[in-house]
Amino acid sequence: MSSSQHLPLDSLSDELPPQQHPLLSSLWRPIIGLIALSVIYHAYIILYRLALHPLAKVPGPKLHAASWFPFLWQTNIAASAPRTIEAMHRKYGPVVRVGPDQVALDGSLGWSAVFAHTTGSQPEFGKAFEQYFPGDANSLIGAPRDRHRRMRRQLAHAFSAGALAEQEGTVTQYVDLLLDRLRTLEGDEFDIIPWLNFTTFDIIGDLAFSDSFGSLDGSAYHPWVLSFFQGIRGSALRRFLRHYPGLGFIAARLGLTGDFKVEEHNRHTARDKSAARMRLGVDGPAGKTDFMTHMLRKTRTGETAMNEEEILSTSPVLVIAGSETTATALAGFLFFLAQNPEKRELVVSEIMEAFPEEEGIDMRSAARLEYLRAALEETMRLYPPVTVTPPRVSPGAEVGGYYIPKDTLISVHQWATFRNPENFHLPEQFLPERWLPASHPRYEARFANDNRAVFKPFSHGPRDCIGKNLAYAEMRLLAARMLRTFDVTIEGQSEWQSKQRMFGLWEKIPLNVRVKSRSSAK
Numbered sequence: 001m002s003s004s005q006h007l008p009l010d011s012l013s014d015e016l017p018p019q020q021h022p023l024l025s026s027l028w029r030p031i032i033g034l035i036a037l038s039v040i041y042h043a044y045i046i047l048y049r050l051a052l053h054p055l056a057k058v059p060g061p062k063l064h065a066a067s068w069f070p071f072l073w074q075t076n077i078a079a080s081a082p083r084t085i086e087a088m089h090r091k092y093g094p095v096v097r098v099g100p101d102q103v104a105l106d107g108s109l110g111w112s113a114v115f116a117h118t119t120g121s122q123p124e125f126g127k128a129f130e131q132y133f134p135g136d137a138n139s140l141i142g143a144p145r146d147r148h149r150r151m152r153r154q155l156a157h158a159f160s161a162g163a164l165a166e167q168e169g170t171v172t173q174y175v176d177l178l179l180d181r182l183r184t185l186e187g188d189e190f191d192i193i194p195w196l197n198f199t200t201f202d203i204i205g206d207l208a209f210s211d212s213f214g215s216l217d218g219s220a221y222h223p224w225v226l227s228f229f230q231g232i233r234g235s236a237l238r239r240f241l242r243h244y245p246g247l248g249f250i251a252a253r254l255g256l257t258g259d260f261k262v263e264e265h266n267r268h269t270a271r272d273k274s275a276a277r278m279r280l281g282v283d284g285p286a287g288k289t290d291f292m293t294h295m296l297r298k299t300r301t302g303e304t305a306m307n308e309e310e311i312l313s314t315s316p317v318l319v320i321a322g323s324e325t326t327a328t329a330l331a332g333f334l335f336f337l338a339q340n341p342e343k344r345e346l347v348v349s350e351i352m353e354a355f356p357e358e359e360g361i362d363m364r365s366a367a368r369l370e371y372l373r374a375a376l377e378e379t380m381r382l383y384p385p386v387t388v389t390p391p392r393v394s395p396g397a398e399v400g401g402y403y404i405p406k407d408t409l410i411s412v413h414q415w416a417t418f419r420n421p422e423n424f425h426l427p428e429q430f431l432p433e434r435w436l437p438a439s440h441p442r443y444e445a446r447f448a449n450d451n452r453a454v455f456k457p458f459s460h461g462p463r464d465c466i467g468k469n470l471a472y473a474e475m476r477l478l479a480a481r482m483l484r485t486f487d488v489t490i491e492g493q494s495e496w497q498s499k500q501r502m503f504g505l506w507e508k509i510p511l512n513v514r515v516k517s518r519s520s521a522k
Contacts, residue, residue, distance in 0.1 A: 049100045054405040060088065060097030068243055071099040076236040079501030082387040082415035089416045095400040102391070102409040107417035107454035109400045114392050114410055115461040123395035127463070128409055131390055132504075133235070133267060139313035140466070141321075141390065151314065152466060154305040158294040159466050164473060166289070167207055168363050174203045175478055177216045179485050182515050186486075191510040192334065194221065196327040196478075201225050203474065204322040208291040208315060209277040210284030224269040228320065231263035236503040238263065270316035278311065291318055322467050324505055325385035326474050331511055332383035333376055333479055335497060336430045338490035343432060346442070347375050351484050358484055358519075366476040371442065374435035376475055380457040382430060387415040387502055389459055414457060423451040486515040 046066045050056065055065070064070050075081040085104050088096045094106035105114065114125045124145055129137040136142035140151050157163060178199045198215035201222070205213040213222035221229075241248045274292075282296045283289070295311045298304060306314070337344035350371045355361055367373070389412045396406035404410065419427045424434070425447055434447035458465035465471070482488065490513050501507045 053100070054403065055097050055101070055103070055408065058095055058097040058103060058402050058404075059092040064098050065100060068099050071102065072240050072243055076240040076503070079236070079503050079507065082413065082502050085388075085413045086416040086419055089413075089420060094422075095402050099409070101407065102411070103394075103399075103402075103404060104416070105399065105410060105412050106420060106423075107412045107414070107456060108420075108423060108451060110389075110410070110412035110417075111454065111456055111460045113397075113399045115389070115412070115459065115463070117462055123397060125392040125394060125397075125410060128391040128393050131239075135309075135313055138309045139317050141314075141317045143310075147310075148463065151306055151310060152462075154297070154299075155291070155294055155314075155466060158291045159470060161469075164363070164470060167470070168473075170206050171203055171474060171477065172362070174199050174206070174212075174216060175481050177202075178478075179481065181216060181219065182482075182486065183517065186515055186517055189512050189514050192488075192513045193327070193331055193508050193511055196330050197221070197225070197324070199478070200323040200327045200330075200474070201319070204319050206290075207322070207470075208318055209273060210288045210290045210292075211273075211277065224266065224273065227262050227266040227269065228324075231266045232503045232505060232507065234261075234263035267316070270319070271312045274312050274315035277315075278308070291315075318467070321465065322470065326471050328385040328506055328508065329376065329380055329383070329471075329475055330478055331508060332385075332497070333379045333475075334488060334490065334513065335493070335511060336379055336382065337375070338488075339494060340430045343375065343430060346371050346432075348483055351480055355480075355484055358481075361477070361480050361484060363473045363477050366480040367473070369476070369480060370436060370440055371432060372476060372480060374432035376472075376479065377435040377455070378430055378432045381418040381424070381455060382428075383497060384414040384418060384457050385506070386457070388413045412456075417454050418457075420454075423454050425450055485518060487518060489514050489516075 049066050050062060053065075061070070071081075074084045085096070085098065088098065088104065089106055094109050096104045098104045118124050126145060127137075127142055127148075129142055129144075132141065137144065137147075140148065140155065143151055178195060181195065181198075198213075198219075198221070202212045202214070202216050205211055205222075213225055215222055215225065237251070241251060277284070277290075277292045278296065282293055284293060292311070292315070295306045295314065337347060350369055354365070354369060391409040391411045394404040394406060394408040394410055397404055399410075417423060421427050431447070433442055433444045434450050435452075436443045456464070458468040458471070490511065493511065496509060496511055499509055
């Protein structure tokens, strides 16, 4: 017998082919089949989006046309969308396909074609719902056309010229308190961002609920305001994962969803504060009139103008829109003046000449400071507090020579529009002169062809910011009072703006300043 006939059984078994488990043998073919079908399906979707989709002729990056991932990543994770969309417009023109079913428009087209008032026979580019928070269709920012019209009509009284005159005393009270707090910091270097937020949130808290957030009194953020800032990234991540729910499990395992709880806590706290004010009835404490007063009032026919859910959803929107954006614009204003000292001197000189003494600056007199007004406009052109409009939904219409099919999302990106050289001469430079009237001694004819009509930092049409007049009045008063009272200096920090990311609102980094009282400088 050969030696191979005497091999041990375990050695012999090693030479035999492996035996497959029957269950695995029956599953591998269907699994491979499913994978193949998935590949074919996704390949077809990509091919359809690139070549057969109604938006296929709209210019834009092919990767953005094929998949939602690049745009959603840039918007919600990398937070680089303002600069990315600006580069796309420079390359592809005023109409750019930024997603499989989404288009970005330059304001030169978008404001009139999409956002302007429509007649009864014209199709409306309606709001896209659930873009900011669950249930936003019940709020002023996301309500359908008829509901929005009813709610806006009810709130218009709170933002009228007469209401603004009544509100000035409240605004001035907190401006005075800010200046008092800054006097205690004289000579020190400190971050001005929190102080601007303290002021604007305290103002809007009082105007909306007759209840300040107490930030200036305590020199600290109110817990709700702090949770709002902490929850911004959570809101952005939630918007991203809404399109890719399968990634939610991975994000949770990596510990990336902690901000979700902060965001949810923020929403609940905002509703609780609104509900507490509602329980007081139409008139606020001591019979004071506030925004809630107008929301709770009945119509002329005795009907409820805004129901409870609409009030609870709209109140936090009014607080954020009336505070954070104003503080952002003021921070940008101080930054651009520091980076352009000759423009800073012109602003300060105008204020000092108009007001030899600190007294006398109010909303009306501050509005007469033309160079200050121009500098604030130029600030919002280069650093718009909101860089993109809430998306609209196409009814199926032609815009800019392209047919935009029904249900396509459309936005105007203010950042890209305001920095477009087709719209503004020397668009990257801080030049307030472009906003001066021809009668002003510093008016420059080289800006005569600037397309000022595209400058809409508060959006456009029947859904533009209802509180823009209040925002302008606050900004002018705060800027004039602060620069009349203090010499504000900022050393270095030239990359302050370029280092910021945009999660729907700017994620501002510290802006360190020093203040010196002008009275002590004499």
